[in-house]
Amino acid sequence: MNNEPIITVENVYKSFGHVKAVVDVSLDVYPGEVVVIIGPSGGGKSTLLRCINKLETIDKGRIVVDGHSITETKNINKVRAEIGMVFQLFNLFPHLTALENITLAQRVVRKRNEKKAKQIAHEQLVKVGIGDKWDSYPSQLSGGQQQRVAIARALAMEPKIMLFDEPTSALDPEMIKGVLDVMLDLAREGMTMVVVSHEMGFVRAAADRIALLDHGSLVEVTTPEKLFTDPDEERTREFLSQILH
Amino acid sequence: MNVKSREARAGRILPFEIPWGSVPWWAVILAVVGVFVGWSVLTSEAYLDALSFIVDGVSLTLQVTIVSYLIGLVVGLIFGLMRVSDNPVFYAASTLYVEVMRGVPLLVIILYMGFVVTPRLREATGGQIDLQGVPAAILGIAICYGAYMAEVYRGGIESIEHGQMEAARSLGMNYMQAMRHVILPQAIRRVLPPLGNNLISMLKDSSLISVIALNDLLQTGRLYVSRTYRAFEGYNSVALLYLTMTLFLSFVVRIVERKAAIE
Numbered sequence A: 001m002n003n004e005p006i007i008t009v010e011n012v013y014k015s016f017g018h019v020k021a022v023v024d025v026s027l028d029v030y031p032g033e034v035v036v037i038i039g040p041s042g043g044g045k046s047t048l049l050r051c052i053n054k055l056e057t058i059d060k061g062r063i064v065v066d067g068h069s070i071t072e073t074k075n076i077n078k079v080r081a082e083i084g085m086v087f088q089l090f091n092l093f094p095h096l097t098a099l100e101n102i103t104l105a106q107r108v109v110r111k112r113n114e115k116k117a118k119q120i121a122h123e124q125l126v127k128v129g130i131g132d133k134w135d136s137y138p139s140q141l142s143g144g145q146q147q148r149v150a151i152a153r154a155l156a157m158e159p160k161i162m163l164f165d166e167p168t169s170a171l172d173p174e175m176i177k178g179v180l181d182v183m184l185d186l187a188r189e190g191m192t193m194v195v196v197s198h199e200m201g202f203v204r205a206a207a208d209r210i211a212l213l214d215h216g217s218l219v220e221v222t223t224p225e226k227l228f229t230d231p232d233e234e235r236t237r238e239f240l241s242q243i244l245h
Numbered sequence B: 001m002n003v004k005s006r007e008a009r010a011g012r013i014l015p016f017e018i019p020w021g022s023v024p025w026w027a028v029i030l031a032v033v034g035v036f037v038g039w040s041v042l043t044s045e046a047y048l049d050a051l052s053f054i055v056d057g058v059s060l061t062l063q064v065t066i067v068s069y070l071i072g073l074v075v076g077l078i079f080g081l082m083r084v085s086d087n088p089v090f091y092a093a094s095t096l097y098v099e100v101m102r103g104v105p106l107l108v109i110i111l112y113m114g115f116v117v118t119p120r121l122r123e124a125t126g127g128q129i130d131l132q133g134v135p136a137a138i139l140g141i142a143i144c145y146g147a148y149m150a151e152v153y154r155g156g157i158e159s160i161e162h163g164q165m166e167a168a169r170s171l172g173m174n175y176m177q178a179m180r181h182v183i184l185p186q187a188i189r190r191v192l193p194p195l196g197n198n199l200i201s202m203l204k205d206s207s208l209i210s211v212i213a214l215n216d217l218l219q220t221g222r223l224y225v226s227r228t229y230r231a232f233e234g235y236n237s238v239a240l241l242y243l244t245m246t247l248f249l250s251f252v253v254r255i256v257e258r259k260a261a262i263e
Helices: A045-052 A076-080 A098-108 A114-127 A143-155 A173-188 A200-206 A224-229 A234-243 B003-010 B025-042 B045-083 B088-103 B106-124 B134-158 B162-170 B175-212 B217-228 B231-262
Strands: A007-016 A019-029 A034-038 A060-065 A083-086 A161-165 A192-196 A209-214 A217-222
Touching: A007 A045, A019 A045, A019 A060, A019 A217, A034 A045, A034 A200, A045 A060, A045 A161, A045 A192, A076 B162, A083 A143, A083 B162, A098 A114, A098 A143, A098 B175, A114 A143, A143 A173, A173 A192, A173 A200, A200 A224, A209 A234, A217 A234, A224 A234, B025 B045, B025 B231, B045 B088, B045 B134, B045 B175, B045 B217, B045 B231, B088 B134, B106 B134, B106 B175, B134 B175, B162 B175, B175 B217, B175 B231, B217 B231
Parallel strands: A034 A192, A034 A209, A083 A161, A161 A192
Antiparallel strands: A007 A019, A007 A060, A209 A217
8 A cells, every 4th residue: 555645634624604514534545545434424424525525615624635735726626537426316417318427527627539438438337337328318227327327427537536425325225236336346446435335334345444423523543343343432332333233 | 909998989979089188278269269360350351451561560579579589598698697606796796787677667778778878879989889779679678688587597507406516516527617518408498488488578578669669560550550540450460460479489489398308
């Protein structure tokens, strides 16, 4: 593992009005690492993730991604193009087909020509296991298929980092595995990933480190082995006992 | 085919079933009235005389409506985008425009364009810019309707789920790229019905330009009535011509909406 972190989060604070969403969080993510953020709902997991690509602006602290300070960079779009993001509700563009969803940003942001963009889009769709659905509109796809298109859309930009914001929590149970398999493959290929998820199967199989966030504060950062056998913090034990039934 | 349906078929006079529930009754009534009116018009010397005189005003009415509408669509889009902008200057300027234009009656705007703006502008530019007549009318209607359309666009843009903009931005698109490729294509589809209604209202409101002595449909009708004193035939003909055009437009608008919905 490389010694230079690709994401540095330093003493970050973020509030929404009186609600403190993120409180003094510091976390480094190294290239090729898979970090899973867990914690009770309303604990600030999604907010922290969204701060990394500046979908939320932070109140205090510093976030550096791939050498660019998120707060100071002049061209956030350039940094964002290197950070893929997958949303809980997929957020596919409903007026475009699966293929067009994947080619749009390639053409507009990466300035690839139509042919090249389409070729990459087809490759990505095959990779996420729905190569035959390129011509379907999002409304014609199941939730699991939509989420896989969303992952393909992010991957087509050839990002250095992938952020996953509860990617399986809006899916029907039988759809979850397909999406997690895609994410597992991605982890095995060495993609740097920050994942907000409570899928403990994924945590066991792919996570390098786990961060527990509660009331906006980082309670503990630990490895999967330690998490399941002997977590340091009482709060972590308590949370695990609630989600592992 | 089972026995029951064959029996049912045998007992019927018509070879097909009439879907009584889905018959557009308003259109049937309109067609009946239309045939009656058409018959009485075409067999009446007085109506033929009135119509053949007044129909000359149709071209100006259509011309003013269409050009104003096209300008209004563009003006509305620009101000609609400014209304949803984070830039305080854009927001303030567009809000001011919308509130002022929606707060002043169109008739007043047209009079203002015709008798205040046009002569002042002519003087100020030494005759270089002269909006006299049709241009003044078109601009008046366009800037007034632009305000209504700006609000229509704004509503459409704000109705698009926030996640769409976030997804586009997370892929590295800038605000305008996301707007152009992701938000507007969806928003415009949603606002086609109100934009279509605006076109129909505009056609009717174009009759207000008769106050600055332009020979549109209404003005031509009034001219006919003042010459012949046949107010009944004259204004009936005017109403009939407006109605024909608005019905045709609402038919076109429906087709466009249906097509956009399927895509």
